[in-house]
Amino acid sequence: MFDNTLDQHAPYGFVSRKETRSFHKPWLTKCLLTSISKKNALYKKMLSTNNPSISAKYKFHRNKITHLKESLKQNYYRSKFENCRNDVKKTWKVINEIISTKAKKSKIDAETYNTDLTNQTHCEELNKHFSKIRKKYILQN
Numbered sequence: 001m002f003d004n005t006l007d008q009h010a011p012y013g014f015v016s017r018k019e020t021r022s023f024h025k026p027w028l029t030k031c032l033l034t035s036i037s038k039k040n041a042l043y044k045k046m047l048s049t050n051n052p053s054i055s056a057k058y059k060f061h062r063n064k065i066t067h068l069k070e071s072l073k074q075n076y077y078r079s080k081f082e083n084c085r086n087d088v089k090k091t092w093k094v095i096n097e098i099i100s101t102k103a104k105k106s107k108i109d110a111e112t113y114n115t116d117l118t119n120q121t122h123c124e125e126l127n128k129h130f131s132k133i134r135k136k137y138i139l140q141n
Contacts, residue, residue: 027076032068039065 042058046053077098084090 025073027072028069028073032065032072035065035068037063 039058039061042054042061046054046058080094081091084094088130
């Protein structure tokens with residue numbers, strides 16, 4: 001009975017990569033996303049027909065959407081800065097969100113990577129390397 005109710009009110013569904021990426025960009029509105037899909041349809045039509053008028057339409061829509069995305073993004077972050085004007089900690093969170101700093105990828109020594117992994121010391125070194133990566137990941141999140 002619980003499963004039926006759950007399926008009825010909160011059906012299980014898959015989320016595409018495109019939808020996942022749009023979740024990370026809150027300034028993208030539904031209207032803009034439909035305009036982007038129309039632009040993509042124009043692009044496919046332009047490739048298949050080679051018609052100059054369709055090409056001009058596509059370029060016009062592409063440029064308009066690009067400018068609109070940039071202005072929406074600026075307005076979004078401007079409002080976020082306005083909301084955290086007096087709080088330095090929140091301001092830096094917004095700045096780091098904009099910069100989207102990510103941990104630098106650590107590198108394994110070429111000697112360690114190219115050697116035989118049956119040697120116990122090499123296995124331990126690899127284990128230390130990947131445990132460091134895990135600890136860095138946990139500390140970030």
